[in-house]
Amino acid sequence: MNVAVLLLLGLRLLEAEGRCIFNRTQEHCVCYNLSQENINSITQCLPASVVEFRGGDLEKYVAFPISDPDPSDTVMLDSLLFRKIIFGDLLVPEILLAQVLKFFSYTHVQELVFDNCVFEGRGNWDRMAGQDLPILSLRFHNVTSATLTGREQDFSSLSSFLGALQELSVTASRLASLPCAVGRLFTALRSLDMAQNSLGDESLTSAFCSGAFPQLRALSLQHNNLTSYHSTCESVQLLRELQHLDLSQNKLTADPSSSCQWPLSLRSFNLSDAGLDEVLTPLPPTLEVLDMSFNHLHAVDISLGSLKKLFLSQNLLQAAPPIRNYPLLDTLHLDNNSIMGLPWDEMKNLQDVAAADNPYMCSCSEAGGLQALAAVGRLGQGWPQHYMCHAPPQYRGKLVEDVPVSVLQCNSAAVVVPICIALVLIAGAGAVCLVRSRPGLIRSCRRA
Numbered sequence: 315m316n317v318a319v320l321l322l323l324g325l326r327l328l329e330a331e332g333r334c335i336f337n338r339t340q341e342h343c344v345c346y347n348l349s350q351e352n353i354n355s356i357t358q359c360l361p362a363s364v365v366e367f368r369g370g371d372l373e374k375y376v377a378f379p380i381s382d383p384d385p386s387d388t389v390m391l392d393s394l395l396f397r398k399i400i401f402g403d404l405l406v407p408e409i410l411l412a413q414v415l416k417f418f419s420y421t422h423v424q425e426l427v428f429d430n431c432v433f434e435g436r437g438n439w440d441r442m443a444g445q446d447l448p449i450l451s452l453r454f455h456n457v458t459s460a461t462l463t464g465r466e467q468d469f470s471s472l473s474s475f476l477g478a479l480q481e482l483s484v485t486a487s488r489l490a491s492l493p494c495a496v497g498r499l500f501t502a503l504r505s506l507d508m509a510q511n512s513l514g515d516e517s518l519t520s521a522f523c524s525g526a527f528p529q530l531r532a533l534s535l536q537h538n539n540l541t542s543y544h545s546t547c548e549s550v551q552l553l554r555e556l557q558h559l560d561l562s563q564n565k566l567t568a569d570p571s572s573s574c575q576w577p578l579s580l581r582s583f584n585l586s587d588a589g590l591d592e593v594l595t596p597l598p599p600t601l602e603v604l605d606m607s608f609n610h611l612h613a614v615d616i617s618l619g620s621l622k623k624l625f626l627s628q629n630l631l632q633a634a635p636p637i638r639n640y641p642l643l644d645t646l647h648l649d650n651n652s653i654m655g656l657p658w659d660e661m662k663n664l665q666d667v668a669a670a671d672n673p674y675m676c677s678c679s680e681a682g683g684l685q686a687l688a689a690v691g692r693l694g695q696g697w698p699q700h701y702m703c704h705a706p707p708q709y710r711g712k713l714v715e716d717v718p719v720s721v722l723q724c725n726s727a728a729v730v731v732p733i734c735i736a737l738v739l740i741a742g743a744g745a746v747c748l749v750r751s752r753p754g755l756i757r758s759c760r761r762a
């Protein structure tokens with residue numbers, strides 16, 4: 315088995331201090347300071363489906379001759395259970411990676427992760443030409459490498475591998491551009507996560523050039539350097555299959571002269587914490603999920619017929635959006651706004667309502683509406699402690715839950731009408747006489 319592990323790493327490592335810890339319940343094994351002498355420690359990782367190598371020094375193996383595995387080695391690699399391998403806190407010489415990557419073709423590893431790694435130098439990727447790998451998901455988090463620009467040849471050697479990938483993420487890695495030719499290699503990619511980088515409006519235009527990422531369903535550009543809503547729209551316009559787009563944590567402004575239309579396939583759109591003072595238009599017309607929380611919106615008055623979930627917490631709204639404009643809505647979040655009262659009648663069909671930390675005007679009907687929603691379990695976890703009355707003065711600072719809303723106190727009509735009827739019935743023949751002498755009663759009953 316040792317041979318298999320060694321081959322997997324592509325290294326003949328020998329050194330002290332390292333050790334592997336296997337967690338059986340999670341099928342997760344972590345090896346610290348991946349090295350040589352204690353290589354036997356890795357055997358405890360053999361039942362694991364996730365193996366993590368943290369720390370160590372790969373640089374000294376750059377000159378190590380690595381030959382192709384012989385048939386008995388490939389049988390052993392094939393028998394490994396590893397599904398996911400994480401390399402963390404490592405300096406990775408690219409020349410080594412280029413030689414080792416091919417070994418994965420004999421394994422069943424589907425997910426490869428590089429976390430806190432520095433890629434050094436340039437490798438020769440020719441050996442990978444035409445090589446298929448079982449890897450479907452490739453993740454880089456907080457990695458540093460030479461710029462991608464000008465490396466088209468390297469990437470095209472990897473085209474068989476990259477063309478089969480389904481998920482790619484490159485997060486928190488100061489990525490400022492993605493050449494057009496690179497995107498065109500990812501012909502099967504479904505999900506691309508580029509959160510926490512430095513992508514600007516212009517770099518986006520080339521990244522999503524014609525033919526790039528033709529199958530992309532989900533794209534996250536969270537926390538980048540995007541500023542123009544419409545330029546972003548124009549950049550992603552060619553992604554015909556795009557369903558989920560996350561632009562949260564960028565500072566977006568509108569360019570009213572643009573008439574860009576978002577891909578019609580878009581279902582979920584995240585504009586949370588995007589510096590919005592108003593709802594930007596156009597919105598993708600067939601959205602099902604829209605997140606515009608953590609902005610500075612004063613009003614939301616939009617119509618989206620297929621919308622199911624609307625997140626508007628942490629804004630400056632004074633009223634709920636017009637719920638009748640969203641016939642399919644089931645979730646509405648309005649925490650931390652400036653809303654004094656809500657249209658409870660329209661909201662009672664929603665499955666999930668959150669409206670904590672608003673300055674409620676605790677009239678009978680308002681408090682009663684909230685209490686009724688809470689009673690059927692529709693209010694989230696903020697109830698009751700985060701639902702407070704702001705007015706009228708006698709309830710200010712009290713919990714909405716504590717406002718008395720009995721029939722007698724809330725709805726005098728409900729009390730007066732039955733009394734009038736009873737009176738009329740009881741009085742019987744005497745009613746005529748009663749009415750003649752006290753005409754005010756009739757008027758009161760009519761009013762009620």
Ligand SMILES: *[C@@H]1O[C@H](CO)[C@@H](O)[C@H](O)[C@H]1NC(C)=O
Pocket residue numbers: 336337338339340
């Ligand atoms: C394995 O992981 C589980 C879940 O994270 C944890 O509760 C447990 O303590 C871990 N076991 C060991 C031996 O570390």
Ligand SMILES: *[C@@H]1O[C@H](CO)[C@@H](O)[C@H](O)[C@H]1NC(C)=O
Pocket residue numbers: 331332333346347369370
């Ligand atoms: C790994 O090596 C680093 C420095 O080389 C050391 O600080 C760290 O404690 C080692 N970790 C383990 C688990 O041995």
Ligand SMILES: *[C@@H]1O[C@H](CO)[C@@H](O)[C@H](O)[C@H]1NC(C)=O
Pocket residue numbers: 403430431432456457458
């Ligand atoms: C990112 O990775 C580098 C090593 O490449 C490490 O020194 C740094 O602490 C990491 N940053 C974070 C936020 O983890």
Ligand SMILES: *[C@@H]1O[C@H](CO)[C@@H](O)[C@H](O)[C@H]1NC(C)=O
Pocket residue numbers: 490512514539541
């Ligand atoms: C973000 O974009 C602005 C202007 O588009 C530029 O001046 C700034 O340097 C960019 N920041 C980063 C981190 O790339």
Ligand SMILES: *[C@@H]1O[C@H](CO)[C@@H](O)[C@H](O)[C@H]1NC(C)=O
Pocket residue numbers: 536560562563584585586587603604605625
């Ligand atoms: C939108 O993005 C934020 C992070 O910026 C995240 O917390 C939130 O859950 C996302 N919204 C949806 C609906 O996924």
Ligand SMILES: *[C@@H]1O[C@H](CO)[C@@H](O)[C@H](O)[C@H]1NC(C)=O
Pocket residue numbers: 649650670671696700
């Ligand atoms: C409302 O905002 C305050 C201050 O930012 C925060 O402490 C509180 O948790 C928020 N309430 C909800 C329900 O998110």
